[in-house]
Amino acid sequence: MIMQIAIIGAGLGGLTLARVLHVHGIDATVYEAEASAAARTQGGQLDIHEIDGQVALAAAGLMEEFRAIIHQGAEATRVLDSSGAVLFDEPDDGTGGRPEVLRGDLRRILVDSLPAETVRWGKKLIGVEPLGDGRHGLTFADGSAAISDLVVGADGAWSKIRPLVSSATPKYVGVTFVETYCYDVDERHPAASAAVGSGAMFAMSPGMGIAAHREAGGVLHAYVEVNRPAEWVDGVSSTDAAAARAYVAAEFAGWATELTSLITAADTAPVARMIHALPNDQRWDRVPGVTLVGDAAHLMPPSGDGANLAMFDGAELGRVIAEYPGDIETALAEYECALFSRSAAVAVEAHETLDRCLGDRAPYGLIELISGGAA
Numbered sequence: 001m002i003m004q005i006a007i008i009g010a011g012l013g014g015l016t017l018a019r020v021l022h023v024h025g026i027d028a029t030v031y032e033a034e035a036s037a038a039a040r041t042q043g044g045q046l047d048i049h050e051i052d053g054q055v056a057l058a059a060a061g062l063m064e065e066f067r068a069i070i071h072q073g074a075e076a077t078r079v080l081d082s083s084g085a086v087l088f089d090e091p092d093d094g095t096g097g098r099p100e101v102l103r104g105d106l107r108r109i110l111v112d113s114l115p116a117e118t119v120r121w122g123k124k125l126i127g128v129e130p131l132g133d134g135r136h137g138l139t140f141a142d143g144s145a146a147i148s149d150l151v152v153g154a155d156g157a158w159s160k161i162r163p164l165v166s167s168a169t170p171k172y173v174g175v176t177f178v179e180t181y182c183y184d185v186d187e188r189h190p191a192a193s194a195a196v197g198s199g200a201m202f203a204m205s206p207g208m209g210i211a212a213h214r215e216a217g218g219v220l221h222a223y224v225e226v227n228r229p230a231e232w233v234d235g236v237s238s239t240d241a242a243a244a245r246a247y248v249a250a251e252f253a254g255w256a257t258e259l260t261s262l263i264t265a266a267d268t269a270p271v272a273r274m275i276h277a278l279p280n281d282q283r284w285d286r287v288p289g290v291t292l293v294g295d296a297a298h299l300m301p302p303s304g305d306g307a308n309l310a311m312f313d314g315a316e317l318g319r320v321i322a323e324y325p326g327d328i329e330t331a332l333a334e335y336e337c338a339l340f341s342r343s344a345a346v347a348v349e350a351h352e353t354l355d356r357c358l359g360d361r362a363p364y365g366l367i368e369l370i371s372g373g374a375a
Helices: 010-022 051-061 063-069 101-111 192-196 232-236 242-250 256-263 304-325 328-358 363-371
Strands: 003-006 029-031 045-047 076-082 086-091 100-102 126-132 134-142 145-148 150-152 171-182 198-204 208-215 217-229 271-277 290-292
Touching: 003 010, 003 134, 003 145, 010 101, 029 100, 029 101, 029 290, 029 328, 045 101, 051 063, 051 304, 063 101, 076 363, 086 363, 100 101, 171 256, 171 328, 192 198, 192 208, 192 217, 192 256, 192 328, 198 328, 208 242, 208 328, 217 242, 217 256, 217 328, 232 242, 242 256, 256 290, 271 328, 271 363, 290 328, 304 328
Parallel strands: 003 029, 003 150, 076 198, 150 290
Antiparallel strands: 045 100, 076 086, 126 134, 134 145, 171 217, 171 271, 198 208, 208 217
């Protein structure tokens, strides 16, 4: 009898799982709420690490495709103070182990590597019901339904699958990132372009900062980071984009204009991303026929590890399913045992990284982290 594997969510973790299963000759179906692969922009650049993200891509047989989408030179990193003075500047010499790629490009090569019917677009999950013996009934907003022998929650921070195994819910960590974009930057935003440089720029101080990446096509993608209560976000949500920009920029009074222009002169309305996290030691008892990958399993502050960890989760889950044909519960138990230990350690590091960026020692704690020495 063929096992019916349902993966909820076509993010990087769910797609990596589907691809690794396909490599091993195992079919799975990915159910995704978005209408198509092009329904929305997939976010900015990701640095893909040798120890996890690249391991996952190798297991998926996609290293050649990965190398073709690398943004050359984007590993350059600089740290500035609020006046725009450069405190740390590390060029991309081509020897680093964390090449940068656009999330959308990475997702595309994963989608393209799967048989056409693997991803079912426009399938917003609205209900999941245990049927016994590890099987689950799934219902979708379009009125369709499915039954799974294994359901994998790859559906992110607000996972609808997580409640099957855990009562934990994400909590606001007291930090909000405000996202902006500037386009055609060398011509239209030359001062900001020069400040950011060829890769990543971090201008940090205790409680607040501005981070930006140079992306292909003359794009600066910035995240304005602030320690603020949840109510502060209401001012960013204004339908008046100019008022929202002014509201955010007011927090950075006295900062260099080449930095604040990433807010005031942005070509997009600011979008607030409240940062939530699950407990660092998030784990659950083995529940037949269900497990989690990525943010659904271990949501943590952004520190460069989330996407890498999600892909590694997917690759590892695919590997153990292939290693234990006909014994899915042994496979899931082995996967989760390693998952809990791995994700707890990375979660602690993620909170430490956030503190280095915005804590009392910013920006020097961040410089120590990047350089591996004292600042």
